[in-house]
Every structure is written in structure tokens, then in C-alpha cells.
Amino acid sequence: MLNNLQGTKETYRFPKNFWWGSAASGPQTEGASQCDGRKPSIWDYWFSVEPGCFYNEVGPEHTSDFYHRYKQDIKLMKETGHNSFRTSIQWSRLIPDGIGQVNQKAVDFYNNVIDELIANDIEPFLNLYHFDMPMCMQEKGGWESREVIEAYVKFAENCFQLFGDRVKYWFTFNEPIVPVEAGYLYDLHYPRVVDFKRGAQVAHHTIVAHAKAVEVFKKLNIDGKIGIILNLTPSYPRCLDAVDVKAAHIADLFFNRSFLDPVTKGEYPKELIDILRERELLPNVEAEDLSVIKNNPIDILGVNYYQPRRVKAKESPVSEDEAFMPEHLFDPYIMPGRKINPHRGWEICEEVIYDIMIDLRDHYENIPFFISENGMGVEGEEKFRNDEGYIEDDYRIEFIQEHLKWVHKGIGEGANCLGYHLWTFMDNWSWTNAYKNRYGLVEVDLNNNLKRTIKKSGKWYKEVSQNNGF
Known part of the structure; x- marks a missing residue:
């Protein structure tokens, strides 16, 4: 264990009752996609029609x-120092037809998971939507449909009533901008639409669904907190020239404040509205939408941080005939000499997590928040297996530690950070990338009956949790 007995290492201690844990999702970990009444999500359907879109055709x-x-896995959570854990309830498992009858076998499963977590002194955090639209709801239009909003709110109400006696931390959506970007702008996820205006409608309806779920939670008088998980990617200009600073500000409006402002401040950024109005890209907004957003701010925010966004002023004009994309207003910028995770292609810049914390402190009324995801995906980790049979992932330990130093600094300067959750507890399936990049504290061996083995990082993480720092 690191210490400062000889004055060679600084000690980082975190506040009492700090959350140490990790995050996962139902669709990425549960499996059993055709068991006990569950029906297909968009992922099951897309894989059935286009398996070639998935890495190694692993669905x-x-x-x-x-x-x-889950019992074995929760025991391993305990062994890796977890005092909290976030996962998601699959809509397609709990209410297989999207609306109507609740699946009792799903209720039993989620009850068992919650009870097992609590029995191991691990606080359950439950998220309601992690990219996994039931296919029957997608056929009704997905998040473009008002009918689907109401179905989601009813799903949320069922979850609150079924599990709210034990679950104290609820989250409506994980990274709600991702289905907008990947599903409606950049042709990365199903339904593979490329249409900014439809994407804007999906974004608005998602925020309305979120606000209505918060409203229901409050009306039920649940003993707990409700929030949302946002992936924040601060935008940095190439330099301090006015045109680059403006480009970074515009990128921030689209990719951060488009969701952060309405869920915390109750309104969309005016500058973003102006940009979309000028281009006739505003979504349809019904009479009560803005009031329900205004009247239902979150209690707590989850912040997923992986990488910054770097931009510069647009260097060449875009054809007027070309369908609008946010990148028509700025260009990506690759900073010379940046540190990068070569497996994922993402920049590693630990101090950005501190910038996020100070921004929340200064511009969002120091809202209570926690780092809800942060992690490092690495391909081919088996080559780091030692003679004792476990993976020595020192690079992951360094990654976590260097980010935590900046989290510690932000807390020391008054940011209201309540915890740190790693993505993720064990290696899991990741959307179109399957098991290409591994993120877990625990290895899942696909070639040996999914055998679980704690990595070096998992052993280290337990020490961090036990010592409330390092």
C-alpha cells in the first residue's frame, strides 16, 4: 500500500462514507436474453438481422x-471493495411487451439482486434505461413517439413501487445523448437513422420522459434520491483565439449543456435554441413539456468521464445542400503530444475530471454528484497474466489513481463529489464491440466457462476502499 512514511508519496484520503464501486448495465451483463419471459430489445433484433455489425459477430x-x-458476482464485488454498485433494470425483461403486465420472474430476479447487494453491505444504485429500447416500443417509433414516453414513465413507476423500499438511489437514463448521436446522427447504433431533426426530437422526448419519471418519483414520496447519468466531454479550443473559443463553446452546447442544463436548471440553453431555430431544426414541443422539465430538477447527478473533446474553428465551408451535423460549426482538433489509450483511440487527460467538478461547483449550484463511470478498455489483456493466474493490469491501476488524484483536488476545493464508480466490475459485452476491449476489475474468461478471476486492479481497489484512499 502506498504511504508517506518516508515522505516519498503523498496520501490521498476521501470524505467519510465516500462511494467506492463500479457501474454496469443489465443488457451488457445479465445475458439470459431469451429466458423467463424476456422479449427482444433493439440489440437482439439488430443482431438477428445484421450480425456483421457486431465485433466477431458476438451478440x-x-x-x-x-x-x-449474481450471487457469485456480488461476492466478488465485496472482495474488490465495493460499498456501492450501479446496474440497470431491463425494460424488456420487467415489462416484456413494453406496456401492461409485469413479468413476475423478472421481479423475483431484481429483488434477489437487490437483497443480495444489501446483505453484502453494497448500496444498490438502479438505472432505468441504458440504450436498451424494447423492440416492440421501437416499432411504435422509439423516442420519437409520445406513446413510448408514457410507456416508459409507467415502467419507471412500476420500478419505484416494486423496489423503492430498498433502493435509495435512482437514475432515469444513462448517457441519454448516446442514442441520439449513435442512433440518429452518426449511423453507429440501431435504428441507424441519419437525420438531425429526428435526433433533436429524440433528445427532447428523452428529456421529457426523464422529467415525467422524476415527477412520478416525487409524487410517490419515495425515500431516496433521483437523478440521471450524463457523459460529460468538456470541449477545449485549439488555442485562445476568439474563433476557436467560440467553436469550443458551440460544441459544449451540443454535447454537454443540451442535456445538463434542462435536467439541472430546467431549461435548454438559449444559444442552442437560437442555432437550431435559425436552421429550422427545432423539435416539436407540446404545451406542457417545458413546464414539466422546469418543475422537476434532479437531486443527484452521475458524471461519466472518459475523454475531452478538442475543437477548432471550421476551416472550410460546408455545402448548403449537405444535411446538418454539429460538426458543420467546428472541426475536431487532435492535440500534438496527447496521451492516448491505443486500444480505444481515446485521449487520456486526467485533469479534465477536475475541470468538470469545478464547473459543476461554479455554474450548477454545486449539485451533489459522483463519478459514475471512468475506465480504461484494453485489448488482449490475457498477455499480462502472471504465473499465479491473474492479470497484472498495472496500467489500469495507474489510470484510476491518476484520475482519483484530480477528484481529490476537486473535493478539496469544495466540489460536492460523493463517490467514484469504475466502468466496470467485470469484463462485459459492449454493444457493437462485444468483448474486444476489457474494462473489468475481474476477468471473465470466455474460453473457460466464463470463469471469474480478480485482476491486480481488483485487489488494489479493495485496498483503496478499505483505506478510503491511497
Whole structure:
């Protein structure tokens, strides 16, 4: 354990009752996609029609089999120092037809998971939507449909009533901008639409669904807190020239404040509205939408941080005939000499997590928040397996530690950070990338009956948790 007995290392201690844990999602860990009444999500359907869009044609059917191994996995959470853990409830498992009858076998499963977590002194955090639209709801238009908003709110109400006696921390959506970007702008996820105005409608309806779910939570008088998980990617200009600073500000409006402002301040950024109005790209807004958004701010924010966004002023004009994209207003910028994770292609810049914390402190009324995801995906980790049979992932330990130093600094300067959750507890299936990049504190061996083995980082993480720092 690191210490400062000889004055060679600084000690980082975190506040009392700090959350140490990790995050995952139902569709990426549970597997059992055709078991006990669950019906297809968009991922199951897309894989059935276009398996070639998935890495090595590995689909979502089995994933890491948490559905059958949750007791073993929660025991391993305890062994890796967890005092809290976030996962998601699959809508397609709990209410297989999207609306109507609740699946009792799903209720039993989620009850068992919650009870097992609590029995191991691990606080359950539950998220309601992690990219996994039930296919029957997508056929009704997905988040473009008002009918789907109402179905989601009813799903949320069921979850609150079924599990709210034990679950104290609820989150409506994980990274709600991702289905907008990947599904409606950049042709990365199903339904593979490329249409900014439809994407804007999806974004607005998602925020309305979120606000209505918050409203229901408050009316039920649940003993707990409700929030949302946002992936914040601060935008940095190439330099301090006015044109580059403006480009970074515009990128921030689209990719951060478009969701952050309405869920915290109750309104969309005026500058973003102006940009979209000028281009006739504003979504349809119904009479009560803005009031329900205004009247239902979150209690707590989850912040997922992986990488910054770097931009510069647009260097060449875009054809007037070309369908609008945010990048028509700025260009990406690759900073010379940046540190990068070569497996994922993402920049590693630890101090950005501090900038996020100070921004929340200074511009968002120091809202209570926690780092809800941060992690490092690495391909081919088996080559780091030692003679004792576990993976020595020192690079992951360094990654976590260097980010935590900046989290510690932000807390010391008054940011209201309540915890740190790593992505993720165990290696899991990841959307179109399957198991290409591994993120876990625990290895899942696909070639050996999904055997779980704690990595060096998992052993280290337990020490961090036990010592409330390092």
C-alpha cells in the first residue's frame, strides 16, 4: 500500500462514507436474453438481422451471465471493495411487451439482486434505461413517439413501487445523448437513422420522459434520491483565439449543456435554441413539456468521464445542400503530444475530471454528484497474466489513481463529489464491440466457462476502499 512514511508519496484520503464501486448495465451483463419471459430489445433484433455489425459477430444473447451468477458476482464485488454498485433494470425483461403486465420472474430476479447487494453491505444504485429500447416500443417509433414516453414513465413507476423500499438511489437514463448521436446522427447504433431533426426530437422526448419519471418519483414520496447519468466531454479550443473559443463553446452546447442544463436548471440553453431555430431544426414541443422539465430538477447527478473533446474553428465551408451535423460549426482538433489509450483511440487527460467538478461547483449550484463511470478498455489483456493466474493490469491501476488524484483536488476545493464508480466490475459485452476491449476489475474468461478471476486492479481497489484512499 502506498504511504508517506518516508515522505516519498503523498496520501490521498476521501470524505467519510465516500462511494467506492463500479457501474454496469443489465443488457451488457445479465445475458439470459431469451429466458423467463424476456422479449427482444433493439440489440437482439439488430443482431438477428445484421450480425456483421457486431465485433466477431458476438451478440447480446449470453453476455457475462450475471442473471445466473449474481450471487457469485456480488461476492466478488465485496472482495474488490465495493460499498456501492450501479446496474440497470431491463425494460424488456420487467415489462416484456413494453406496456401492461409485469413479468413476475423478472421481479423475483431484481429483488434477489437487490437483497443480495444489501446483505453484502453494497448500496444498490438502479438505472432505468441504458440504450436498451424494447423492440416492440421501437416499432411504435422509439423516442420519437409520445406513446413510448408514457410507456416508459409507467415502467419507471412500476420500478419505484416494486423496489423503492430498498433502493435509495435512482437514475432515469444513462448517457441519454448516446442514442441520439449513435442512433440518429452518426449511423453507429440501431435504428441507424441519419437525420438531425429526428435526433433533436429524440433528445427532447428523452428529456421529457426523464422529467415525467422524476415527477412520478416525487409524487410517490419515495425515500431516496433521483437523478440521471450524463457523459460529460468538456470541449477545449485549439488555442485562445476568439474563433476557436467560440467553436469550443458551440460544441459544449451540443454535447454537454443540451442535456445538463434542462435536467439541472430546467431549461435548454438559449444559444442552442437560437442555432437550431435559425436552421429550422427545432423539435416539436407540446404545451406542457417545458413546464414539466422546469418543475422537476434532479437531486443527484452521475458524471461519466472518459475523454475531452478538442475543437477548432471550421476551416472550410460546408455545402448548403449537405444535411446538418454539429460538426458543420467546428472541426475536431487532435492535440500534438496527447496521451492516448491505443486500444480505444481515446485521449487520456486526467485533469479534465477536475475541470468538470469545478464547473459543476461554479455554474450548477454545486449539485451533489459522483463519478459514475471512468475506465480504461484494453485489448488482449490475457498477455499480462502472471504465473499465479491473474492479470497484472498495472496500467489500469495507474489510470484510476491518476484520475482519483484530480477528484481529490476537486473535493478539496469544495466540489460536492460523493463517490467514484469504475466502468466496470467485470469484463462485459459492449454493444457493437462485444468483448474486444476489457474494462473489468475481474476477468471473465470466455474460453473457460466464463470463469471469474480478480485482476491486480481488483485487489488494489479493495485496498483503496478499505483505506478510503491511497
